[in-house]
Amino acid sequence: MTDPRGFAAFPPQRAGARFATTWWGRSWIKAMEDTSLDQTLLRRGRAYAKTGRLGPITVSPGRIAAVAEDEYDTVVAVEQLNDAEWERLLDQVAARAGHIAALLDRDMPHELVADAEDAAVPLLPSVGDLTPECSCPDWGHPCVHAAALCYQASWLLDADPFVLLLMRGRGERELIEALQRRGTPRAEPSAGAAGTPAAEAFAAGVPPLPEPPPFEVVFTAPALEPGPGVDVAALAALAALAASAAARARELLLRGRLPDLTPRQDHVRLAADHGLDAGVGADAVEAWRYGGADGLDVLETSWSPPSHDLARAQARLEAAWEDAVPPAIRAWRNRWTLGDRQLRYGRDGRWYPFDRRGGEWWPAGPPERDPAALMG
Known part of the structure; x- marks a missing residue:
């Protein structure tokens, strides 16, 4: 029981x-x-x-x-x-x-x-x-x-x-x-002599291999000294690409598939994960580090979410303030501005926080399902 x-x-x-x-x-x-x-x-x-x-x-x-x-x-x-x-x-x-x-x-x-x-x-x-x-x-x-x-x-x-x-x-x-x-092998009753006749063993065929063990190896690119005439920046880029390829291979081994990325998303991924300068913009790099492809999408595009999703989010914000008056919301499509903070609703069902820097909105942290959790 x-x-x-x-x-x-x-x-x-x-x-x-x-x-x-x-x-x-x-x-x-x-x-x-x-x-x-x-x-x-x-x-x-x-x-x-x-x-x-x-x-x-x-x-x-x-x-x-x-x-x-x-x-x-x-x-x-x-x-x-x-x-x-x-x-x-x-x-x-x-x-x-x-x-x-x-x-x-x-x-x-x-x-x-x-x-x-x-x-x-x-x-x-x-x-x-x-x-x-x-x-x-x-x-x-x-x-x-x-x-x-x-x-x-x-x-x-x-x-x-x-x-x-x-x-x-x-x-x-x-x-x-x-x-x-x-995990404990069951003991089968033995009849006659110990062991299995060779003809019976070969007739049984080859059993399937067990699942591979957890793959926990993390690739670290070796520190290479540039030779004569070798561009240092190019060598650093090559090391970053090698680390990226190893990380993608590890993900493929673990999950059996890789996410489909556009050229723009892959450039931002390389800049965010491996420091490879691809001229993608510092705000895009921050967005990727906080939310991956979904975080980048929230930074660069706007869309109109279903009304029931927005109603549920507004109820959560009101509940967070209980008896107090919640801050006023200036809403446009999937972007809600509450004072010095902006919340953007992603297509993945999560809210992403943004703070104002120099007149622009910048990614300010990881996303949450509950928008009230981003207002602390």
């Missing part, structure tokens, strides 16, 4: 405190928010989650629960995986040593979720997987208390992805034991 886990109540948080800094924590919040039909209740739930009025949280297979300050019993039911799905998931985890190491390091790699999806195992929740219940008289779905519980649960998921696996039905100790059993 899988034991539940208890977590102490979260103390009051500052107004701009972020929910879900990991990608799997953000997926959890998205599953809850996509189910909701009332943005006002979500905004109130975010504010309630920061007040410290929810009691300790209990996580067990298929549910998370807490008691609100008003003595309301709040539960969020989570769809559990069945036995067949668990077997397929364990097959995927056991097949790659990197998956086990990442989980033990409290990380949820994208590759593990992708492998689980290939095996028809819905590891991350989606619309319909979360069912909120509360003893309060609010008919919202979810109500303020259940929404607050989901937002606080994202902090637990950030710290430990095994919390998500426990919600799906099995705890950390049970999973580790199951993986250890899979």
Whole structure:
């Protein structure tokens, strides 16, 4: 039987405190928010989650629960995986040593979720997987208390992805034991003389090779002394190109593919990652370092996002200020200006901060799903 886990109540948080800094924590919040039909209740739930009025949280297979300050019993039911799905998931985890190491390091790699999806195992929740219940008289779905519980649960998921696996039905100790059993060869009963006849062994064919071990080698270009007549700048550029090629080869080995980049994006990548002067502009280099191709796109282009995305972002900004008056927003397409800071909404669903320098807007930090997190 899988034991539940208890977590102490979260103390009051500052107004701009972020929910879900990991990608799997953000997926959890998205599953809850996509189910909701009332943005006002979500905004109130975010504010309630920061007040410290929810009691300790209990996580067990298929549910998370807490008691609100008003003595309301709040539960969020989570769809559990069945036995067949668990077997397929364990097959995927056991097949790659990197998956086990990442989980033990409290990380949820994208590759593990992708492998689980290939095996028809819905590891991350989606619309319909979360069912909120509360003893309060609010008919919202979810109500303020259940929404607050989901937002606080994202902090637990950030710290430990095994919390998500426990919600799906099995705890950390049970999973580790199951993986250890899979890693132990089973002893087959022997009949007659020890060993396998040569004809039988050759008839069995060649078994497939195991997955390659995690590739953790980082290429460092050697320091080369220029010979007579060799341009020093050209030699430095050659070293940068060699380092870039090695990094791309490593990414290809790890992921099996490389992102498609335009010539402009590749020039900016070389300048940002390897210091290769390609005349692309210092602002473009900063944008790439903060957000890659998506960060560069936000710097150089504007677009008109869906209205519901903007409405959700505005509700999050208002919730961050709780009872205070939020700063005025001057909005144009995907660009919101709030005083000396500008937030730009990317096509990847994240907000990118910009600060004014010499009359121009410059990238000012990494992106966030929650625009309020960029206003601290």
